[in-house]
Amino acid sequence: MLYRVGRKVLSRNPHLMVGVFGGVAKLVPQGIRYGREFRKTRRFLQKSQWWTAEQHAAYQLAKLKETIEYAYYNIPFYRESFDAHGVSPDDLKELEDIRRFPTMDKETLLENYDRIHALEGDNLMEFCTGGTTGSGVWLNFEESFRQREQAFIWHNWNRVGYKHGMLAAILQHRECPPDINDGIWYMDRVSNAMILSAQRLTHESVEQYLKVVESNGPKVLIAYPSLAHLFATYAKEIGWKKKVFDLVLCGSETLYDFQRRHLEEVFQAPVRIHYGHIESCALFGYCKESNIYHVQTEYGFAEVLRENGVPAEPGESGQIFGTSFDNRSVPLIRFGTRDVAKVGHGTCVCGRNYPLIEKIEGREGDFIQTRSGKVHSPIVIEFLIDGRVGFSDLQIVQNDLDEVVVRVVRAANFTQEELDLFCNGLAERLEHELVVSTEFVDEIPRTSRQKKSLVLSNLSR
Numbered sequence: 001m002l003y004r005v006g007r008k009v010l011s012r013n014p015h016l017m018v019g020v021f022g023g024v025a026k027l028v029p030q031g032i033r034y035g036r037e038f039r040k041t042r043r044f045l046q047k048s049q050w051w052t053a054e055q056h057a058a059y060q061l062a063k064l065k066e067t068i069e070y071a072y073y074n075i076p077f078y079r080e081s082f083d084a085h086g087v088s089p090d091d092l093k094e095l096e097d098i099r100r101f102p103t104m105d106k107e108t109l110l111e112n113y114d115r116i117h118a119l120e121g122d123n124l125m126e127f128c129t130g131g132t133t134g135s136g137v138w139l140n141f142e143e144s145f146r147q148r149e150q151a152f153i154w155h156n157w158n159r160v161g162y163k164h165g166m167l168a169a170i171l172q173h174r175e176c177p178p179d180i181n182d183g184i185w186y187m188d189r190v191s192n193a194m195i196l197s198a199q200r201l202t203h204e205s206v207e208q209y210l211k212v213v214e215s216n217g218p219k220v221l222i223a224y225p226s227l228a229h230l231f232a233t234y235a236k237e238i239g240w241k242k243k244v245f246d247l248v249l250c251g252s253e254t255l256y257d258f259q260r261r262h263l264e265e266v267f268q269a270p271v272r273i274h275y276g277h278i279e280s281c282a283l284f285g286y287c288k289e290s291n292i293y294h295v296q297t298e299y300g301f302a303e304v305l306r307e308n309g310v311p312a313e314p315g316e317s318g319q320i321f322g323t324s325f326d327n328r329s330v331p332l333i334r335f336g337t338r339d340v341a342k343v344g345h346g347t348c349v350c351g352r353n354y355p356l357i358e359k360i361e362g363r364e365g366d367f368i369q370t371r372s373g374k375v376h377s378p379i380v381i382e383f384l385i386d387g388r389v390g391f392s393d394l395q396i397v398q399n400d401l402d403e404v405v406v407r408v409v410r411a412a413n414f415t416q417e418e419l420d421l422f423c424n425g426l427a428e429r430l431e432h433e434l435v436v437s438t439e440f441v442d443e444i445p446r447t448s449r450q451k452k453s454l455v456l457s458n459l460s461r
């Protein structure tokens with residue numbers, strides 16, 4: 001009974017189990033969260049992380065073949081699409097052959113979802129892809145696939161130093177009951193985590209947050225980069241000097257270098273992140289030794305493609321496309337994420353032989369567009385922000401092709417001169433194609449899930 005209730009609650013409230021720490025975690029039996037598939041995948045990853053490059057490639061080819069064959073013989077959408085492109089599973093003999101198969105964008109997934117998802121039944125869990133543009137779609141996953149997903153996430157977290165049993169502080173989207181601890185935090189014993197309220201985090205309340213964190217002693221802060229950065233900014237503004245975390249773990253948004261440096265300075269702890277989506281076709285994560293993304297080759301097949309469809313070379317940037325492995329319910333093949341990554345060089349010093357991604361330059365909806373057709377990633381802004389102290393928070397909003405608005409939350413030592421410098425620098429980086437105007441606000445609005453992009457584009461691409 002409990003199992004059924006847990007599954008039903010999660011099915012209707014999918015956001016609750018996007019992370020390991022679901023809001024209704026106590027209703028969910030361990031069998032769902034850490035069942036057989038979870039344990040099996042964890043054991044597998046313990047070994048596969050030390051594979052040679054050849055072993056990774058052989059595994060990827062075998063899994064790609066399995067995915068392509070499954071899709072072709074079980075899902076009419078793929079059969080029609082492959083036939084129209086004149087390709088069949090037999091054409092996949094080497095990894096490079098995947099380029100003969102068609103790519104798929106989000107619109108195609110939305111329009112054809114009924115013909116793409118392959119399974120029906122009770123053992124499916126529904127998750128919404130969300131996204132900043134409101135173009136979310138509900139996807140059905142098998143429970144075993146979600147367990148596998150959790151195993152990959154925990155493997156990534158373990159790799160950067162966060163182990164089961166360590167007390168964590170979580171600053172994400174979960175609301176805190178207003179009648180407990182002034183609505184600032186509560187202890188989730190099932191998840192072994194202090195849940196911090198994003199809604200009540202302000203310059204005035206931050207000292208209370210820091211003191212409660214100091215007295216409870218969580219080892220790790222798990223947060224969206226923008227929220228972690230806001231937390232650190234307020235902490236710095238009140239002159240907080242003590243070290244309260246051993247590790248800061250980020251996810252779900254782009255982590256910019258200026259944010260990472262600021263977090264490392266204020267919290268005096270390493271900052272690590274992983275990159276992934278609900279669509280579950282690509283996963284990249286840092287290791288303990290470096291600030292660089294390792295492409296998780298056992299998870300899916302990731303490609304970084306330039307606009308002409310040619311793979312980006314090391315040092316070049318392109319859109320991330322992913323092909324899912326082991327997803328029998330919604331297999332995605334060469335799915336365009338609209339996220340942009342820069343390909344890394346060589347292999348990591350940690351000794352693992354995963355391909356590397358140097359940085360994620362922007363995620364969907366993070367880009368500034370101009371009338372001449374240029375697209376600027378938020379990287380153009382991060383150089384301008386670095387080191388500035390007069391802004392508690394900031395966001396660039398684009399509503400049309402002629403103007404961007406800089407929303408600013410002023411810090412105590414704000415000066416108009418610093419803001420003018422920032423705006424002039426931005427106009428220059430955008431090659432004066434857009435007017436840069438400003439707007440003072442008390443706080444930057446967040447999405448219902450408490451996310452915030454450095455650049456918020458309300459234009460469609």
Ligand SMILES: [Zn+2]
Pocket residue numbers: 286287288289290294348349350351352
């Ligand atoms: Zn490494």
